[in-house]
Amino acid sequence: MMRRSGFTLVETVGFVVATGTLLTLSALLLNQAFDAHRASLSHLQRMQSLELFVDRWRDDVQSCSKVTPGAELLITKTDNFDIVYSIINQSMVRTRRQDGKDIGHDHWQLPSQGSVTWHIDDQGRIPLLICTLEFSGDPIAFDDLTLVSRIGTGGSK
Amino acid sequence: MLSPNPPKNQRSPTTLKIRRRRATSTMEMVVAIALLAATATMVGKFVHQVKLGLRDRELSARFDWELMNAHERIGSWPLERITLEEIQQISLPKALTEHVANARLTASIQKIEKPLPATQITLAIECERYGQTIQPSVLTFWVPSSAEKTP
Secondary structure, eight states, X not given: OOOOOSOOHHHHHHHHHHHHHHHHHHHHHHHHHHHHHHHHHHHHHHHHHHHHHHHHHHHHHHTOSEEEOSSSEEEEEETTEXXXXXXXXXXXXXXXXXXXXXXXXXXXXXXXXXXXXXXXEOSSSSOEEEEEEEESSOOSSOSEEEEEEESSSOOOO | OOOXXXXXXXXXXXXXXXXXXXXXOHHHHHHHHHHHHHHHHHHHHHHHHHHHHHHHHHHHHHHHHHHHHHHHHHHHSOGGXXXXXXXXXXXXXXXXXXXXXXXXXXXXXXXXXXXXXXXXXXXXXXXXXXXXXXXXXXXXXXXXXXXXXXX
């Protein structure tokens, strides 16, 4: 009786193909799960960043003496202290200026590439500053975001 | 002539026969496929839940911002303009209504006298999620009736 001392080529190929298929499927499944987890963490950070920006921006606008919209938003707090909001490299940047000199920056990463426009609506009893953020790339559920704040109604300094 | 007895430690030819497996049984295949399918389903559900969670969180933040926007708008109006009819004319942005079924801003107004004469306004955004109406965000604020400081 001849005893087999190894596997045939077909058996080996079959084993390799079956193992390869299983590993590929497992890798695909795990990759999906990891991607979703990574995306959720990144997304959460950017949403938190956006929320922080909105709170800070409203506070600045409500506690200012004057706002000057343009390509950048200039918020005059006192005679010698201004705040400038602008978008640089997918981040909303808040620059503090004292006597015309930059004394500090805050950055908030936006959910995706975006542009911003500011305008004043002064039809009411108190003028409103309207900020419109438009996003491209759409990693979030909405393409644009409008924020409204009354100007100079007494937020915290 | 009698054949010699086999030694005690030698087994008979039938027990020597080694059955070598040449394939997997149907049951094994079924179990393997079932395990793989179960894993795939669980991962799929996990990914779906993560996406739903993200979307719900975005919408929740968005609802809060829209309520704050409405609050700021109402706060800028003259006192005589603050009526239920006027408030109900505030519309939610298209970007939101397109993503959420039946999203709408609802409001209620109540005059109060204590601790000071004011109008109490409650704003809420209602929408339909997962087949039922939910009220995800509510904001209540007060506008003094007299010439007190604005809210």
